[in-house]
Amino acid sequence: MAVRLITDNCTGCELCLRACPYSAIDIVEDKARFNDNCTQCGACASACKFDAILLESSYSPNVDVTQYRGVWVVAEHLHGHFRRGTLELLGEGRRLAGKLGVELSAVLLGDGVGEMGAELFAYGADKLYLAQDPVLAHYRTGPYTDVLAGLINQHKPEIVLVSATPQGRDLAPRVAARLSAGLTADCTGLDIDESERLLVQTRPAFGGNLMATIVSRYARPQMATVRPGVMKALDPDLSPRASAKGDPSRTGEVVNVPVHLDERSMLTKIIEIVQLDADGRVNLQDAEIIVSGGRGLGKPENFALIRELAAALGGAVGASRAAVDAGWIPAYHQVGQTGRTVQPKLYIACGISGAVQHLAGMSSADCIIAINKDPAAPIFNIATYSIVGDLFEIVPALTKRLRESL
Amino acid sequence: MNVVVCIKQVPETTEVRVDPKTNALIREGVKSIINPVDENAIEAALQLRDQHGGPSTGSGSPPTSEGPPRAQSRGGKVTVITMGPPQAEEALRQALAMGADEAILLSDPASRGSDTLATSYALALMVRKIGDVDLVLCGKQAIDGDTGQVGPGLAERLGLPQVTFAIGLEVADAKLRARRVLDDFFEVVETKLPAVVTVVKQINDPRHPSMRNVLKAKRAEIVKWTLADLDADPKQAGFDGSPTQVIKVWPPEKRTGGKRLEGETDEIVGELAEAIKSMGIASG
Numbered sequence: 001m002a003v004r005l006i007t008d009n010c011t012g013c014e015l016c017l018r019a020c021p022y023s024a025i026d027i028v029e030d031k032a033r034f035n036d037n038c039t040q041c042g043a044c045a046s047a048c049k050f051d052a053i054l055l056e057s058s059y060s061p062n063v064d065v066t067q068y069r070g071v072w073v074v075a076e077h078l079h080g081h082f083r084r085g086t087l088e089l090l091g092e093g094r095r096l097a098g099k100l101g102v103e104l105s106a107v108l109l110g111d112g113v114g115e116m117g118a119e120l121f122a123y124g125a126d127k128l129y130l131a132q133d134p135v136l137a138h139y140r141t142g143p144y145t146d147v148l149a150g151l152i153n154q155h156k157p158e159i160v161l162v163s164a165t166p167q168g169r170d171l172a173p174r175v176a177a178r179l180s181a182g183l184t185a186d187c188t189g190l191d192i193d194e195s196e197r198l199l200v201q202t203r204p205a206f207g208g209n210l211m212a213t214i215v216s217r218y219a220r221p222q223m224a225t226v227r228p229g230v231m232k233a234l235d236p237d238l239s240p241r242a243s244a245k246g247d248p249s250r251t252g253e254v255v256n257v258p259v260h261l262d263e264r265s266m267l268t269k270i271i272e273i274v275q276l277d278a279d280g281r282v283n284l285q286d287a288e289i290i291v292s293g294g295r296g297l298g299k300p301e302n303f304a305l306i307r308e309l310a311a312a313l314g315g316a317v318g319a320s321r322a323a324v325d326a327g328w329i330p331a332y333h334q335v336g337q338t339g340r341t342v343q344p345k346l347y348i349a350c351g352i353s354g355a356v357q358h359l360a361g362m363s364s365a366d367c368i369i370a371i372n373k374d375p376a377a378p379i380f381n382i383a384t385y386s387i388v389g390d391l392f393e394i395v396p397a398l399t400k401r402l403r404e405s406l
Numbered sequence: 407m408n409v410v411v412c413i414k415q416v417p418e419t420t421e422v423r424v425d426p427k428t429n430a431l432i433r434e435g436v437k438s439i440i441n442p443v444d445e446n447a448i449e450a451a452l453q454l455r456d457q458h459g460g461p462s463t464g465s466g467s468p469p470t471s472e473g474p475p476r477a478q479s480r481g482g483k484v485t486v487i488t489m490g491p492p493q494a495e496e497a498l499r500q501a502l503a504m505g506a507d508e509a510i511l512l513s514d515p516a517s518r519g520s521d522t523l524a525t526s527y528a529l530a531l532m533v534r535k536i537g538d539v540d541l542v543l544c545g546k547q548a549i550d551g552d553t554g555q556v557g558p559g560l561a562e563r564l565g566l567p568q569v570t571f572a573i574g575l576e577v578a579d580a581k582l583r584a585r586r587v588l589d590d591f592f593e594v595v596e597t598k599l600p601a602v603v604t605v606v607k608q609i610n611d612p613r614h615p616s617m618r619n620v621l622k623a624k625r626a627e628i629v630k631w632t633l634a635d636l637d638a639d640p641k642q643a644g645f646d647g648s649p650t651q652v653i654k655v656w657p658p659e660k661r662t663g664g665k666r667l668e669g670e671t672d673e674i675v676g677e678l679a680e681a682i683k684s685m686g687i688a689s690g
Binding site for chain 2: 045046055058059060061078141142145166167169170172173174176177180181182183184185205207208209210211212213214215216217218219267270271273274283288289313331332337346356366367368369380383384385386387389393394397398401402405406
């Protein structure tokens with residue numbers, strides 16, 4: 001990847017100067033000139049209105065892969081907290097870095113987030129690249145891509161891991177395309193082929209009906225988005241109630257990345273952020289107990305049975321795709337390949353047959369209780385406790401019993 | 407306004423089987439459809455076209471002093487594009503039957519084996535060749551690959567802003583306002599056009615084509631391009647242009663079930679309550 005100036009087209013307008021996060025452009029005699037700070041991140045090319053800066057990115061299998069060393073995890077945070085997937089990725093990244101004999105680095109972009117860095121070390125990072133600017137306060141594709149692509153160009157990690165959250169799945173493909181790197185989506189398994197120092201990536205496709213193993217043999221960095229709820233964090237207790245916060249004795253090196261961004265050169269503005277109602281804020285991915293309802297409920301009102309059981313247990317409410325598609329419950333409750341992947345200690349599936357796309361999202365729960373009237377329902381193949389019966393009888397009875405005895 | 411919609415032809419079902427000898431997908435007897443959420447992208451494009459000056463072939467409404475001058479002054483059309491084997495033409499005909507104005511198929515044996523990067527490269531060349539595009543729409547992800555990487559990859563290759571996971575879209579004054587649906591919140595963003603947007607299923611209900619449109623679409627011309635028509639660099643297409651390699655494909659292991667509880671509701675409920683209590687997690 002390279003950024004090239006077409007001097008004849010340059011008007012010296014300074015748009016690129018404003019867009020450059022790394023202060024790498026000077027205007028000399030009315031023409032832009034790149035200085036030593038340039039990371040080839042490409043921000044200037046998107047900003048130029050006169051076709052004077054070209055971003056040339058093409059994939060070549062002839063990259064010198066030995067130049068690339070280290071494992072990176074891109075940290076994702078919201079309202080001052082890291083997402084669960086980030087902490088899980090650090091645990092997995094630690095394991096991969098150990099196999100490769102390299103450092104594990106976290107990359108944290110934001111504004112006023114410096115103090116959060118300690119937690120990244122506690123969960124496994126050796127080093128932290130910290131880039132702070134008011135423009136980075138809330139995630140946006142453009143500036144995050146520019147800063148991250150620049151850092152990768154500069155430091156050349158061999159592996160870059162990103163959570164397969166909406167944010168990660170917005171950012172990673174943009175960065176991978178800018179760098180012409182290989183990117184594997186929504187991985188559920190990672191490993192190292194030590195003979196070739198290759199990242200071996202496993203992921204489901206076709207709604208979980210098929211597994212594929214994918215490598216990026218000749219391209220660097222090897223990039224993957226990784227499904228939250230699958231990997232194990234160093235400190236496995238990530239529930240909001242847990243007091244443990246990784247290993248606080250772990251520390252590491254902070255690399256402050258000097259970035260300067262200008263709101264005026266941002267193409268996209270965030271107008272409004274709308275929190276979901278209390279029901280929607282229930283974070284399925286952090287829940288220890290989930291009670292889910294499916295087609296067997298028959299109508300939306302019957303979700304009350306699910307909510308009551310969940311309330312009796314202090315758990316969250318989930319749903320199958322059938323229930324969401326029928327419009328009985330909002331999509332943010334959906335568990336499965338196209339919804340959330342969850343890993344609770346207890347999952348109670350009520351009136352859910354267990355299509356493979358649902359199983360893909362919940363089969364790693366520690367204990368699964370399935371209640372369904374169809375004895376042939378596939379959910380029974382994975383359930384810890386299978387109850388063939390009428391959920392309208394069993395669920396309220398269980399709620400009552402739990403209310404009395406807990 | 408001119409909208410390009412990128413669609414993908416996919417197997418109708420995700421219940422695919424793998425040939426145990428070759429590890430290749432068994433596609434025989436499986437019907438092909440437009441990737442479902444791509445139909446939502448087509449619907450969104452048709453609605454935008456109709457709100458902002460209909461197809462340029464019609465009489466159209468004259469430009470008004472208010473309103474977006476750029477979009478209304480020159481009508482607009484919806485062009486649906488895909489890359490795939492020759493039979494992907496069928497998916498394009500369905501899109502025409504829904505009301506799209508033009509359809510272009512990129513079919514070239516040399517694009518076989520394209521991963522999401524190589525696909526983004528080829529689609530970007532198509533959009534550039536079409537030219538004069540205000541908006542590119544894609545579905546969030548395809549039901550076969552489940553990657554969702556082509557939309558952002560295409561935006562990058564075109565050097566345009568991207569908006570992913572859109573559940574609502576409005577266009578005014580050469581600006582796009584979109585509502586994005588994310589994990590725990592909605593986000594309303596505004597971006598300059600042209601832009602690339604990926605939509606989620608909840609954005610709309612795709613229309614059903616009328617019989618008349620189906621018949622019209624059957625006779626319609628599908629423009630066919632090859633990589634050479636796009637002056638594509640052969641090293642950036644197909645297997646050669648794909649940094650990722652699939653080295654193994656297999657059906658997931660089946661898990662075996664645990665304990666079956668039978669008998670009276672009371673007994674079952676009692677046993678479940680004991681099991682749950684013994685986990686020591688329920689907070690009541």
